Structure formats: structure tokens, C-alpha cells
Amino acid sequence: MIRVLIVKDYEEVSREAALRIAEIIRSKPDAVLGLATGSTPIGCYRELIRMHKMEGLSFSKVSTFNLDEYVGLAPDHPQSYHYYMFQNLFNHVDIKVENIHIPNGVAEDLDEECLNYEESIKRAGGIDLQLLGIGRNGHIGFNEPGSSFESRTRVVKLSEQTRMDNARFFKSLDEVPTHAITMGIATIMEAKRIILLASGEAKAEAISKAIKGPKTVMVPASALQDHEDCLFIVDRKAASLL
Numbered sequence: 001m002i003r004v005l006i007v008k009d010y011e012e013v014s015r016e017a018a019l020r021i022a023e024i025i026r027s028k029p030d031a032v033l034g035l036a037t038g039s040t041p042i043g044c045y046r047e048l049i050r051m052h053k054m055e056g057l058s059f060s061k062v063s064t065f066n067l068d069e070y071v072g073l074a075p076d077h078p079q080s081y082h083y084y085m086f087q088n089l090f091n092h093v094d095i096k097v098e099n100i101h102i103p104n105g106v107a108e109d110l111d112e113e114c115l116n117y118e119e120s121i122k123r124a125g126g127i128d129l130q131l132l133g134i135g136r137n138g139h140i141g142f143n144e145p146g147s148s149f150e151s152r153t154r155v156v157k158l159s160e161q162t163r164m165d166n167a168r169f170f171k172s173l174d175e176v177p178t179h180a181i182t183m184g185i186a187t188i189m190e191a192k193r194i195i196l197l198a199s200g201e202a203k204a205e206a207i208s209k210a211i212k213g214p215k216t217v218m219v220p221a222s223a224l225q226d227h228e229d230c231l232f233i234v235d236r237k238a239a240s241l242l
């Protein structure tokens with residue numbers, strides 16, 4: 001079952017998420033976090049940085065695994081998820097670079113990269129807390145509608161809607177990569193805890209379908225209905241169709 005916390009606005013979504021992440025790090029300093037990119041978690045990362053600077057929250061033993069990365073973008077490309085993570089979180093906290101894991105979108109052998117990624121998650125003891133956003137089409141990570149619930153880390157083709165949604169970060173739609181590496185739905189489901197964040201009306205339909213709709217591969221986030229410890233933190237607008 002998915003539990004839902006409805007809060008006033010984006011600021012509160014961010015604060016509630018950061019509080020829970022901080023709680024895990026404080027009770028288990030070597031926690032393994034699964035992290036997401038996109039617009040939604042930026043406020044949460046900002047709050048975690050504040051907690052690091054003002055409240056002594058330490059990431060020195062924390063390991064992280066990001067959900068996804070664009071194929072073809074090198075880590076120093078400003079639109080890569082590597083770049084995003086360093087800009088929005090890692091450069092501002094005391095995490096050790098060797099504990100950071102993000103799929104390499106320019107690996108020579110992408111399939112091998114995916115297998116190795118799964119192996120490193122296992123070696124780290126699995127993910128304690130996975131943070132997720134949600135696409136307007138219900139995707140989690142880059143698991144687009146139609147992705148098998150058994151899927152694992154792999155190369156996927158991005159849907160046109162996702163490319164258009166993400167074009168705002170690029171100069172033109174043509175520059176948006178067509179493929180990405182993403183953890184699979186089965187990979188995500190193995191996390192011990194999951195927190196999904198959503199803010200704004202554009203996400204209302206996806207949130208409602210994920211929680212109330214039938215479990216279907218056409219709404220990848222509906223797989224989360226079967227997770228034992230999954231919390232959605234959503235603002236009033238994203239909850240408007242619940």
C-alpha cells in the first residue's frame with residue numbers, strides 16, 4: 001500500500017522529504033541512498049545542504065546510487081545528471097566521491113555498465129531509501145509506460161513526451177538525448193524504503209493513477225502499490241485528483 005502525505009506546497013514537500021532523509025542518515029550514518037534528479041528534488045537537496053551546514057548533518061559515510069543518466073552525455077555536460085548532482089548536492093556536502101554512483105552514459109559497453117551498476121548496488125548491501133520523482137506519464141526513473149515490473153538497470157528509449165518535458169533544460173528538442181540508462185522497476189522495488197515527491201497540477205493525474213488506479217505497466221509508478229514501505233509526499237495541487 002502507498003501511504004500519502006499531503007502538504008501545502010513545494011517548500012513543505014522539500015522539507016518533509018529532507019527531514020526523513022536526515023533521520024535515516026542520523027540513525028544509520030553509512031546509509032545507502034537512491035537519488036533522483038529533475039526539478040522536484042532540488043528543494044529537498046537545498047534543505048539537506050542547509051542541514052549539513054547549519055545542523056552538522058554528515059554525509060561522510062553515506063553512499064548514493066542515482067536512478068538514471070542520459071546516454072551520450074559525458075559527466076561534465078551541463079545537462080548530464082552527473083553534473084546536476086554535483087551542482088545541486090554533492091559539491092555542498094561532505095560526501096566522499098568514491099561513495100557516489102551514477103550510471104555512466106558514455107560507457108563503451110552500456111550493457112556491461114548496467115550489469116555492473118546492479119552489482120554495485122548489491123555489494124553496497126542494497127538501497128536503504130530510494131527517492132523518486134514522477135513523470136506526467138507516470139514514469140519512475142526513466143521506466144516509461146510499458147516497462148516491465150521485472151525490469152532491471154538497462155538502456156531505454158525515452159518517450160517523446162519525456163523528451164519534450166525535459167527539453168526545457170536544453171537549447172532545443174533536438175539536443176535532448178533519445179536514450180538513457182535507468183534502474184529498472186524491479187531494482188527500485190528492492191529498496192527498503194521509497195519516498196516519491198510530486199508538486200504541481202501537472203502531476204495530479206499521474207499521482208491519482210499511481211495510487212488509485214489499477215496496477216498496470218502503462219503507469220509504471222502503480223508498481224509501488226506492492227511496496228511495503230512507500231510514502232508519497234505531495235502538495236495540494238498534485239493531490240487534487242485524489
Ligand code: F6R
Nearest residue numbers: 036037038039040133134135141
Ligand atoms: C530523474 C527521474 C525522473 C524524474 C521525473 C520528474 O532522475 O528519474 O523520473 O523524477 O521525470 O521530473 P521533474 O521532477 O523534473 O518533474
